[in-house]
Amino acid sequence: MEKILSVEDDEELSKIIKLMLESKGYEVVSAFSVKDAVDKMEKQSFDLILLDVMLPDGEGTSLCDEIRKISFCPIIFVSCLSDSDTKIRALELGGDDYITKPIDFDELFTRIQVNIRRAKQYNLGKSESMEESIQGLIIKKNIREVWVSNELGEQIQMIPLSPTEYSLLMLFVDKQEELLLYEDLYKEIWNAEDFGDFRTVMVHVSNLRKKLKDFDLDYIHTVRGAGYIFRVG
Secondary structure (H helix, E strand, O other): OOEEEEEOOOHHHHHHHHHHHHHOOOEEEEEOOHHHHHHHHHHOOOOEEEEOOEEOOEEHHHHHHHHOOOOOOOEEEEEOOOOHHHHHHHHHOOOOEEEEOOOOHHHHHHHHHHHHHHHHHHHOOOOOOOEEEEOOEEEEHHHOEEEEEOOOOOEEEEOOOOHHHHHHHHHHHHOOOOEEEHHHHHHHHHOOOOOOOOHHHHHHHHHHHHHHHOOOOOOEEEEOOOEEEEOOO
């Protein structure tokens, strides 16, 4: 049974979230503040975190940033704030997904399933890894690691990618020189129809691009208004 931490200061809404998720077979632990959430995370591990942006003792975005220093546990923001700046900041600081209140529980269930499934695939390791090399990168598929390589093809440093970033990179590598549209990326990575907003895709691609550019790997090219092309060399 997957365990979810729900961080929501509205006690009535927190009860509803807990009841709805438990009806779908999840174990749910509720927290009502940043401190409460940190205390619970120190005592147990979770398969996914639902995180409000505005909490009585701090911001969920700041908590997300701290969590990302030690864990890639999927984080879905659930907030009454729908402005672009808040959503982009939440995703840039490590959120995997973002939905707005009032909660559409069918949408929430879908996003929870997709994010937990992707995290499990990411964490699935085997004793031997199938490697794929492209210019400047070594991809160890079975253990979901991506390494920067030198001119001799030797690995020199691992790039810390989130499960979402890794999935995006693998899709780009598999479809080099192809135009990947925003909506197609969303369907492939989130395994669902777009919910009317491509900013989630754009922010995660931006995060991946920044990590690659830190090693002078400028592979992801934007086709304005359409999508991206992954081009090596």
